Amino acid sequence: MWDLLVVDPMINMLLFFYKFVGQQTVVAVALVTLAVRLLLTPLTLNQQKTAGRQQALQPKMKELQEKYKNDKERLAQEQMSLYREMGINPMSGCLGSLIQLPLMIGLYQAIIRTLAATPLGLLDLPQHIYNISWLDLSGIVPLNSQFLWLDLALPDPYFVLPILVGVTSWLMQKMLTPPSADPQTQSMTQSMQITMPLFMTFISLNYASGLSVYFVISNLVGILQFYLFRNQYAMARGEDQKAKKGKKKTAPATSGATPRKKKTA
Amino acid sequence: MKRWWIPVGILLLLSVLLSGCAGGVRQDSWSGLIVDEGVVYAANSADVVALDATTAELLWRFPDAPAKNIGPFYATPVLAEEASLLLVAGFGDKTVYALRTGLIPAGVSRVVWTFPTETNSGGLIALPWQGNGEGAGGQYVGSGVVADGLFIIGNGDGFVYALNLSNGAQVWAFQTGGRVWADPVVVDDEVYVASMDGHVYALNLADGTLRWQQELDAAVTGTPAVVGDALWVGDFSGQLYQLSLADGNLRQTFTGNDWFWAAPLGVDERLFAVDISGYVYALDALTGEALWPAPAHVDDLVRGQPALTAEGVLLVPGHESGLIYALDAETGDPIPWGLAPERPGRLPSDVVVVDERVYVMPIQAEARIRVFSMSNGALLWQYPAATQ
Numbered sequence: 168m169w170d171l172l173v174v175d176p177m178i179n180m181l182l183f184f185y186k187f188v189g190q191q192t193v194v195a196v197a198l199v200t201l202a203v204r205l206l207l208t209p210l211t212l213n214q215q216k217t218a219g220r221q222q223a224l225q226p227k228m229k230e231l232q233e234k235y236k237n238d239k240e241r242l243a244q245e246q247m248s249l250y251r252e253m254g255i256n257p258m259s260g261c262l263g264s265l266i267q268l269p270l271m272i273g274l275y276q277a278i279i280r281t282l283a284a285t286p287l288g289l290l291d292l293p294q295h296i297y298n299i300s301w302l303d304l305s306g307i308v309p310l311n312s313q314f315l316w317l318d319l320a321l322p323d324p325y326f327v328l329p330i331l332v333g334v335t336s337w338l339m340q341k342m343l344t345p346p347s348a349d350p351q352t353q354s355m356t357q358s359m360q361i362t363m364p365l366f367m368t369f370i371s372l373n374y375a376s377g378l379s380v381y382f383v384i385s386n387l388v389g390i391l392q393f394y395l396f397r398n399q400y401a402m403a404r405g406e407d408q409k410a411k412k413g414k415k416k417t418a419p420a421t422s423g424a425t426p427r428k429k430k431t432a
Numbered sequence: 433m434k435r436w437w438i439p440v441g442i443l444l445l446l447s448v449l450l451s452g453c454a455g456g457v458r459q460d461s462w463s464g465l466i467v468d469e470g471v472v473y474a475a476n477s478a479d480v481v482a483l484d485a486t487t488a489e490l491l492w493r494f495p496d497a498p499a500k501n502i503g504p505f506y507a508t509p510v511l512a513e514e515a516s517l518l519l520v521a522g523f524g525d526k527t528v529y530a531l532r533t534g535l536i537p538a539g540v541s542r543v544v545w546t547f548p549t550e551t552n553s554g555g556l557i558a559l560p561w562q563g564n565g566e567g568a569g570g571q572y573v574g575s576g577v578v579a580d581g582l583f584i585i586g587n588g589d590g591f592v593y594a595l596n597l598s599n600g601a602q603v604w605a606f607q608t609g610g611r612v613w614a615d616p617v618v619v620d621d622e623v624y625v626a627s628m629d630g631h632v633y634a635l636n637l638a639d640g641t642l643r644w645q646q647e648l649d650a651a652v653t654g655t656p657a658v659v660g661d662a663l664w665v666g667d668f669s670g671q672l673y674q675l676s677l678a679d680g681n682l683r684q685t686f687t688g689n690d691w692f693w694a695a696p697l698g699v700d701e702r703l704f705a706v707d708i709s710g711y712v713y714a715l716d717a718l719t720g721e722a723l724w725p726a727p728a729h730v731d732d733l734v735r736g737q738p739a740l741t742a743e744g745v746l747l748v749p750g751h752e753s754g755l756i757y758a759l760d761a762e763t764g765d766p767i768p769w770g771l772a773p774e775r776p777g778r779l780p781s782d783v784v785v786v787d788e789r790v791y792v793m794p795i796q797a798e799a800r801i802r803v804f805s806m807s808n809g810a811l812l813w814q815y816p817a818a819t820q
Contacts, residue, residue, distance in 0.1 A: 285523075286506055286573050286613065286653075287460065290735055290751070290780060293691060293708055305691065306650045306669040309611075309628055 173269060175295045177203070177277035182296065182304040190307070193314045196278055196377055197384050203274055204388040210266055211389075212396055215343065220255050271385070275378060282312055282377050284320035312377070319377035326372065328379035333368035335386035340364065342393050460795045461523060462735070462780035464508025464575065467791065468515055473533075474793065474815075475505035476800050480520050480531065481815070483801070485789070488813040494531055494542050502527070506613075508575040508782070512583065512597055517544060519583055521572035528572070528585065530600060545600030547593070568593055573613040574655065577623075580637055584623055586612025592625050592633075594640055604640030608633060614695070615655040617663070619677060626652035626665050632673075634680060646680040648673055654737075657698035659717035664703055666692020672705055672713075674720055684720040688713060688727075694737045694782075704761070706734045706748055714764060728764035730757040739783040739790070741806055745769065747790060749779040754794055756783060756804075770809025773802060 177199060184195035204211075227249060235242035250256070283289035289309060296305045312319040323329060340360045371379040465474035471491065472483045478501040482491040495502060507521040511533070518531045528547040536542055548568070570588025577584050582594045582603060588611045594603045610629030617624045622643060623635040628651040634643040650668035657664045662683060663675045672686040690709035697704040703717040710730040714723040732750030739747045740761055747769075748757040754776030758769035777797025784791040789812065790804040799814035 286462070287780070289653075290693070290708075290733070294733070303669075308668055309651055 169273075170295060173273035174276045174280070175297075177274050178281050178292075178295045179297050179304060181277055181281045182307060182310075183302065185310055186302075186304060186307050190311060191314065192282070192310045192312055192319050192377065193380055195310075196319075196380050199274065199277070200381050200384040201388060203270055204385060204392070207266070207270065208392065211392060215393075215396075217255060220253060224249065224253060224255070274381065278377050278381055279375060281310060282320040282375055283309060284312075284375065317376045319380065320375050322373060323371070323376040323379060328376050328383065329368045329371035332371040332379050332382045332386070333364045335383055335390070336364035336367040337361075339386045339389045339393075342390060461504035461506050462795055463503075463505040463793060464781055465784060465791055465793055465801060466509055466511060467784065467786040467789075468511055471533075472791065472801065473509045473511070473518055474801055475507065475509050475520050476503065477505070477795075478503040480505075480509065480518070480529070482518075482533065483815055485786075485803075488803075488815050488817070490815075492535065492542070494529070496542075502529070506571075506573040507585075510576050510578060510583070512578040517597070519576060519578070521576060521585055523571045523573060526568060526571055526587075528568075528576075528583070528595065528600070530583075530597075547595050547600045547602070549600075570611065573611075573653075574615045577616050577618050579618040579623075580621075582637070584616045584618065584637075586614065586616060586625060586627070588612070590627070590629070592616060592623070592635070592640070594623075594637075606633070606635055606640040606642070610651065613653045617656050617658055619658055622677070624656055624658075624663055624677075626654070626656050628653060630667065632656065632663065632665055632675060632680065634677075644680040646673075646675055646682065653693050655695035657696040657703065659698040659701065659703060662717070664696045664698060664705075664717065666694075666696055666705055666707075668692075670707060672696065672703075672715070674717075686713070686715060686720055686722075693735050697738055697740060699740050702761075704738055704740065704746055706738055708733055708735060710734050710748075710750070712738070712746070712748060712759060712764065714761070724764035726764075728759050728766070730759075730766075732757070735780040737782040739785040741785050741790075743806070745806075747783045747785065749781065749783050749792060751778050751780045754779045754797065756790065756792065758809075770804055771811070773799075773811055773814075 180199050180202065181195050184198040185192060188194050188198060228246065231242060231245050235245060280288065280292060280295065283292050292308060293305055316325060317323055340363055344356050344360065367382055371382060461477060463475040465472055467485055470485045472485050474481050480494045483489065484491060502522055502525050504524050505520065506523045510519045512519055516533055518533050519528060521528045530544040531542050532544060568587040568589055568591060572585065572587055574586050578597065581597050583597055584592060584594045586592045590608050590610055590612065592606045592612055595601065596603055608625065608627035608629050608631060610627045612625060612627050614626040618637060621637045623637050625633045625635065630648045630650050630652065631645050632648065633645045635641065636643060648667045649671060652665055652667045654666050661677050663677055664672060666672045668691045670688045670690050670692065672688065672692060674683040676683060688707040689711045690707040692705060693708050694706050698717055701717050702723065703715045706712045710732045712728040712730065715721065716723060730748055730750055733752045734748060735751050736749035741747065744761045745767060746759040746761045748759065750757055755772055756770055758767040759765065760767055775797055777794035779792055779794050781793045785806065788806040790806055792802050793800060794802060798818065799816065801815040803812045804810060805812055
């Protein structure tokens with residue numbers, strides 16, 4: 168079922184782009200990565216809007232935690248009512264990740280399978296290719312895995328791609344993870360900002376460089392999306408701030424959400 | 433409390449997901465065996481073994497220390513120098529080994545030479561008389577052929593190498609545009625090589641210079657079959673081509689249903705070919721006409737080359753089921769034959785028939801070699817022996 172719904176469509180998309188756009192595996196990987204990232208854009212946007220709003224609520228949350236530190240049930244009720252009041256679904260961020268992660272893993276599998284570096288891997292491939300006679304995708308296998316100095320089915324011998332993967336992963340983590348008012352969360356975030364790029368670099372050092380190409384393109388698209396849509400994140404935060412100000416005038420007792428403070432040197 | 437374990441946990445989970453998602457990249461491999469003078473020589477998953485064909489007794493193993501792993505192998509071993517030399521080419525360590533066959537006195541190395549000189553596994557010591565060490569850059573999938581004092585073999589780096597049989601020195605190399613997974617074929621003083629760049633090349637045996645090349649529609653992994661003055665070869669576009677041996681001119685094509693991966697089998701003036709969807713074709717090798725009213729079909733994925741027995745039974749290895757399908761070579765009709773072994777595994781390798789016995793090398797099964805009686809299909813022995 169996993170193959171049928173997730174991996175096979177991606178394998179065929181890769182082969183389609185390979186066949187009709189220059190017969191270059193790198194181009195096909197780039198286009199499929201782009202397509203998947205674009206497909207996920209609404210989710211990514213929603214996820215980051217929610218993250219921005221939640222971040223704006225941090226001071227208020229902290230107040231509630233202080234106020235109800237001895238009554239966890241009440242604390243939960245108050246937190247939920249605050250979320251409701253601000254129109255935030257706290258699970259929507261998780262939902263985005265829950266959908267994105269399998270798709271990313273599926274794309275990874277599709278790349279590895281399409282490159283089919285081993286005979287058994289290649290033997291496994293035809294059963295995942297759609298039998299559409301006018302497309303004739305199975306006839307183009309195996310793909311040309313040579314690109315510049317790289318054999319995309321093997322790790323990069325000069326470590327250029329692993330370094331690029333590390334740098335772009337760090338940049339993306341840095342940009343997309345908002346600072347948190349909670350010291351514990353902040354500590355975890357900082358830890359992730361270091362360990363995640365290191366982990367991605369390690370994977371790139373040991374796996375097919377086609378996968379590294381996917382990591383780099385995926386990171387670059389993520390960074391680009393951040394730049395393109397950052398106004399929307401700011402708007403999301405701004406709306407919350409306006410809402411907070413409005414509430415202050417009418418119901419001062421429930422106000423407290425403060426805008427994110429700019430870091431000062 | 434520090435929450436350092438959360439990112440570490442996430443990374444561990446990702447590691448598990450990624451390693452589990454390696455997508456068909458298994459450590460398992462298909463390899464092949466040959467039978468000569470009552471001895472079975474097989475490239476096992478991690479080593480090379482010689483077994484008594486009757487009793488399954490292990491005669492020798494290389495490397496002899498079980499801890500050393502020079503596999504996996506895809507290439508079938510080849511005998512040379514009146515069966516005194518066994519040539520095996522590794523997929524994992526990208527090395528060709530020339531091994532002494534038979535029992536050897538203590539203190540004498542089983543390795544005569546390796547190509548390249550330094551084995552990539554690092555587990556063997558290079559011998560001083562070995563080749564020039566230029567070596568191949570890729571993995572060996574296809575087997576080699578011995579002719580005129582040379583061992584000729586294709587490599588995953590796109591080259592075909594000719595090695596001096598006596599010392600492993602590289603005599604010549606010819607570059608194709610893709611991986612070479614098919615065995616080269618030698619006829620008289622010419623070497624025919626099919627490459628995954630979708631070409632068939634004819635080379636001079638002596639120096640590897642190009643005589644002719646013919647472009648096909650897709651990649652070729654199956655070894656060409658020579659019948660008469662023509663070469664039959666199948667490709668991933670699902671076509672079989674008949675090429676003139678003399679100049680490579682295309683004489684005719686036959687269209688199947690799916691990739692032709694298994695090497696076609698030429699017997700007398702008949703050609704048997706099977707595509708990976710399990711469609712089996714019998715053609716007149718001279719005219720290209722179909723000999724059966726319709727292709728036979730086995731409901732399986734087929735990668736290995738079929739074998740034709742003296743009784744006129746075509747045995748087709750089924751990769752997915754691990755079963756051997758028997759067809760009447762005259763009509764293509766299925767014939768009841770054999771019993772399915774317990775946990776048959778998968779069967780991507782060729783079927784070998786020698787002396788009324790059928791040999792196969794399953795993967796993902798407890799046995800690496802199974803031997804059946806041709807007459808009734810009964811399992812005669814398996815290696816390693818079944819655990820009770």
